[in-house]
Amino acid sequence: MASFKQEFKEFVLRGNVMDMAVGIIIGGAFGKIVSSLVDDILMPLIGLFTGGINFSELAYEIKPAEFNEVGEEIVSATTLNYGLFIQNVVDFLIIALVIFIMIRAINKLRRKHEEPEAPAPEPSDEVKLLTEIRNLLDKKQ
Numbered sequence: 001m002a003s004f005k006q007e008f009k010e011f012v013l014r015g016n017v018m019d020m021a022v023g024i025i026i027g028g029a030f031g032k033i034v035s036s037l038v039d040d041i042l043m044p045l046i047g048l049f050t051g052g053i054n055f056s057e058l059a060y061e062i063k064p065a066e067f068n069e070v071g072e073e074i075v076s077a078t079t080l081n082y083g084l085f086i087q088n089v090v091d092f093l094i095i096a097l098v099i100f101i102m103i104r105a106i107n108k109l110r111r112k113h114e115e116p117e118a119p120a121p122e123p124s125d126e127v128k129l130l131t132e133i134r135n136l137l138d139k140k141q
Helices: 004-013 015-049 082-114 125-140
Strands: 060-063 073-075 078-080
Touching (some): 015 082
């Protein structure tokens, strides 16, 4: 019976686990690229078209900040940062679109490689009849 350590080693060194690890690392890097695309390029353009709105600053204040006598903030305001949520939704939609396009392309490639060969055409009636005659002649001999 294999030890826990041996089973774990076999699991980790299996090819698909390594492929998954590489995919996760590349996915993380891709997520950063998409976040930068959304935060630094798309959202400023969308803000420009919506009258200069900076989505990262959009928030609804639930509870205002508290200040002491000197004017220093002692408790931060409680806010719902819906602008950041909008940015994250745009991030998600872009990543989902790219993954959809990639999976769609992979599926098309698989279908091309896995297309079964067309079945042989059905023999004509004449060929069937001649085959039967041949088989009967073979039985008589």
